Structures are given as C-alpha cells and as structure tokens.
Amino acid sequence: MEVRARAPGKIILTGEHAVVHGSTAVAAAIDLYTYVSLRFPTPEDNNDALQVQFKDVDLEFSWPVGKLKEVLPELGSKSASSPSSCSLETTKAIASLVEELNLADAKIGLASGISAFIWLYTSIHGDKPAKVVVNSELPLGSGLGSSAALCVALSAALLSLSDSLKLDFSHQGWQTFGDSELDLVNKWAFEGEKMIHGRPSGIDNTVSTFGNMIKFRSGELTRIKTNMPLKMLVTNTKVGRNTRALVSGVSERAVRHGSAMSSVFKAVDSISNEVAAIIQSPVSDDLAITEKEEKLGELMEMNQGLLQCMGVSHSTIETVIKTTLKYKLATKLTGAGGGGCVVTLLPAHDLVLAGTVVDKVIAELEECGFQCLIAGIGGRGMEISFSGFSS
Ligand SMILES: Nc1ncnc2c1ncn2[C@@H]1O[C@H](COP(=O)(O)OP(=O)(O)OP(=O)(O)O)[C@@H](O)[C@H]1O
Numbered sequence: 258m259e260v261r262a263r264a265p266g267k268i269i270l271t272g273e274h275a276v277v278h279g280s281t282a283v284a285a286a287i288d289l290y291t292y293v294s295l296r297f298p299t300p301e302d303n304n305d306a307l308q309v310q311f312k313d314v315d316l317e318f319s320w321p322v323g324k325l326k327e328v329l330p331e332l333g334s335k336s337a338s339s340p341s342s343c344s345l346e347t348t349k350a351i352a353s354l355v356e357e358l359n360l361a362d363a364k365i366g367l368a369s370g371i372s373a374f375i376w377l378y379t380s381i382h383g384d385k386p387a388k389v390v391v392n393s394e395l396p397l398g399s400g401l402g403s404s405a406a407l408c409v410a411l412s413a414a415l416l417s418l419s420d421s422l423k424l425d426f427s428h429q430g431w432q433t434f435g436d437s438e439l440d441l442v443n444k445w446a447f448e449g450e451k452m453i454h455g456r457p458s459g460i461d462n463t464v465s466t467f468g469n470m471i472k473f474r475s476g477e478l479t480r481i482k483t484n485m486p487l488k489m490l491v492t493n494t495k496v497g498r499n500t501r502a503l504v505s506g507v508s509e510r511a512v513r514h515g516s517a518m519s520s521v522f523k524a525v526d527s528i529s530n531e532v533a534a535i536i537q538s539p540v541s542d543d544l545a546i547t548e549k550e551e552k553l554g555e556l557m558e559m560n561q562g563l564l565q566c567m568g569v570s571h572s573t574i575e576t577v578i579k580t581t582l583k584y585k586l587a588t589k590l591t592g593a594g595g596g597g598c599v600v601t602l603l604p605a606h607d608l609v610l611a612g613t614v615v616d617k618v619i620a621e622l623e624e625c626g627f628q629c630l631i632a633g634i635g636g637r638g639m640e641i642s643f644s645g646f647s648s
C-alpha cells in the first residue's frame with residue numbers, strides 16, 4: 258500500500274518576522290502543493306534501506322537501515338504520538354549522515370531539508386525500510402512556505418502509515434484528518450521546521466496543515482472567515498534567500514535596538530489585527546469592497562515599511578513595489594523576504610475585465626525578469642490519499 262500526502266504553501270498577508278517575536282500575523286493557504294508519497298517494501302522487493310527521492314532538486318539518497326541503527330543514538334526510542342525535539346546528540350549524528358552525502362556547494366541549502374527528513378522519518382518509523390518521493394509545485398526557498406509544506410506533507414504521510422492514527426484505508430481520493438490528528442501532524446511538522454528555520458513561529462506549518470486563512474499569535478491559531486473576495490498577485494523576484502539567516506538577522510537587530518524594535522513589532526501586531534477585522538467584517542455592496550481593499554492596501558504598505566525597518570527588504574522587492582505603485586496597487590514582501598516572493602493586492606472588480614491594469618502590471622513585471630502568478634488563496638490544508646489497498 259502506498260500513501261500520498263499533499264500540503265499547501267502559503268502567503269503571509271501581514272506579520273512575518275514580527276510573529277516570531279510574539280506579534281499577530283495573518284496567513285492564507287495557496288493552491289500550490291508539495292507532495293510526499295511513502296511506500297514500505299514487500300519481502301519480494303528485497304529492500305533494506307531508507308530511500309528518498311527529492312524530484313524538484315534532482316537528488317536521490319539511500320541509507321541502509323543498519324547504518325541508521327549504527328549512527329542514530331536514540332533510534333527507536335520515540336513515539337509517533339508524542340512529538341519531541343531533536344536532541345543535540347541526534348542533531349550531530351544527522352549532520353554527519355548529511356555531510357557524507359557530499360552535496361555540491363550549489364545544493365548545500367538542501368542539507369536542512371534532508372536533515373528534517375531524516376529526523377521526522379526515523380522518529381516516526383525508526384529503522385523501517387521505505388521508499389519516499391517528494392515533489393512540489395512551489396518554488397523552493399522563495400517565501401511561499403516550501404519548507405513547511407514539505408514538513409507537513411511528510412509528517413502526514415508518515416503518520417498515516419503509523420499505528421498512532423486510525424484511518425479509512427479504503428477511502429477513494431483525497432481525505433483530510435480530524436482536528437486532533439491534524440494537530441499531531443502540525444506538531445511533528447513544527448519539529449521539522451525547527452531543523453530548517455532554527456526558530457520558526459509555527460505559522461507556516463499551521464496554515465499548511467489546517468488550510469484556509471488564519472490569524473496566528475504565540476502558537477495560537479484563530480480561523481478567519483473571509484467576507485470579501487481576495488485576490489493576490491504573487492511575484493517571484495527569483496532572488497534566492499534563506500529563511501533561517503533572515504530570521505536570525507531580525508533577532509540580532511532586536512537585541513541591538515530592543516526598545517525601537519519592540520515598538521516595530523507592536524505596530525505590526527496592530528496592523529495584523531486590523532487586517533483580520535477588515536477581512537471578516539460583513540460587506541454590504543461593491544463600494545464597501547473597494548473601501549476595504551483600499552484599507553488593506555494601505556495596511557500592507559505600512560507593514561512593508563516596517564519590514565524594511567527590520568532589514569529584510571531587497572532592491573528587487575523595491576522594484577516590484579515601485580512598478581505596482583504606478584498602477585496604484587499595494588505590494589509587500591511575503592514570507593522571510595530578502596528576495597523571494599512579494600504579494601500585490603488586486604482589486605476584485607478588475608479581474609473580470611480583459612486587458613486591464615492587472616495584465617499591464619504583469620507584463621511590466623515580467624519584462625524585469627520576475628515571474629508572476631495569481632494564487633488562489635484560503636484553500637484546503639493537508640490531505641492524504643491511499644492507493645493499492647485491497648480489502
Ligand atoms: N520540495 C522540496 N525538496 C527538497 N527540499 C525542500 C523542498 N521544499 C523545501 N525544501 C527545504 O526547505 C528549504 C527552503 O526553506 P526556507 O524556509 O528557506 O524557504 P521557504 O519555506 O520556501 O520560504 P518561507 O520560509 O519564507 O516561507 C530548502 O532549501 C530545502 O532544504
């Protein structure tokens with residue numbers, strides 16, 4: 258039997274970075290997914306290794322289970338139903354396994370994802386041989402939550418074939434979990450994110466697990482019900498960056514300028530709460546929608562100014578902001594910044610007209626070498642699907 262899990266990426270409407278320091282943030286799932294398939298070998302397969310294929314980056318690894326037993330000090334001591342953090346000793350052991358892979362310099366950023374994979378797999382399934390395949394519709398390392406989508410899809414696939422969840426294997430097509438099972442997936446995914454980001458707030462894995470739109474603060478999520486059509490243009494500057502480095506840069510600035518930065522984080526908290534209130538407030542007519550969009554645009558611009566204060570903007574981000582401003586559209590970075598993706602709020606009424614402002618702005622951004630897409634936002638969270646079940 259094989260299980261396939263998928264988990265969406267996300268955009269952060271407001272509050273990235275500040276959310277790591279206790280402020281409120283608002284995020285939505287997007288309709289681009291990371292997929293993880295998992296299969297345990299049959300005796301005929303004669304496979305005694307843990308094999309993983311990362312298709313997006315064209316990498317494939319295999320560890321004989323004997324090697325895992327030899328190297329990983331706590332192997333077999335974890336329970337799938339009690340997520341726990343990776344000890345220093347195991348972190349070092351995993352690092353030695355990854356070092357032996359001799360990743361090329363250009364692929365060194367993948368080491369953290371591979372480490373998270375080893376940690377999640379061996380914590381949930383010990384030294385059981387398996388074949389795992391990962392592929393994604395998300396650009397990696399670009400602010401759309403590829404690391405969280407990987408950790409959520411992986412945790413979901415692993416838990417689905419563990420004894421800790423009771424699932425309906427005969428169900429056809431995609432199915433989701435109940436809230437307590439989702440919670441377990443989310444907790445394991447957070448442990449994986451810690452290995453990739455160092456100090457994640459948990460917002461990315463939470464929105465990827467539960468989907469929809471959420472308000473998030475200090476580990477607590479509140480689901481948001483949108484009362485207005487919300488369309489975002491996502492522009493990928495294609496400038497590579499690393500979330501771990503950007504998050505630690507902001508923390509260092511917060512240590513250097515404690516009082517100023519805490520005012521910045523407080524301002525972001527107010528912005529996110531206002532954004533959530535606007536999105537949820539009832540709409541009476543088209544005019545009210547336009548007014549709401551204007552307010553949201555202004556709040557996004559204010560948030561971008563504060564992100565610049567935190568030191569996570571980039572010259573390409575500023576170029577997108579200037580370009581969209583010519584068309585009176587508001588833009589801010591999304592995710593960790595430093596390059597990566599930015600989001601532009603699109604007026605809902607404009608989308609039904611052909612050859613409009615949106616087409617023009619996309620053409621101009623693409624001329625600069627950026628990549629644009631209109632993401633469907635607020636959709637489904639993680640789901641799984643079984644195949645090869647015979648009753
Ligand atoms: N499909 C995948 N295959 C292999 N590794 C992946 C995949 N998706 C994510 N990763 C791992 O996650 C890392 C990118 O995570 P990072 O947090 O820096 O960016 P992001 O999650 O895309 O953006 P943000 O955290 O700002 O939303 C990659 O370098 C890799 O280690």
Ligand SMILES: C[C@@](O)(CCO)CC(=O)[O-]
Pocket residue numbers: 269272273274275276277400402454456457458459460461500504591592593
């Ligand atoms: C930059 C950050 O706020 C969002 C990354 O998508 C980090 C985090 O919250 O874990």
Ligand SMILES: [Mg+2]
Pocket residue numbers: 402403404405454461500
């Ligand atoms: Mg990430």
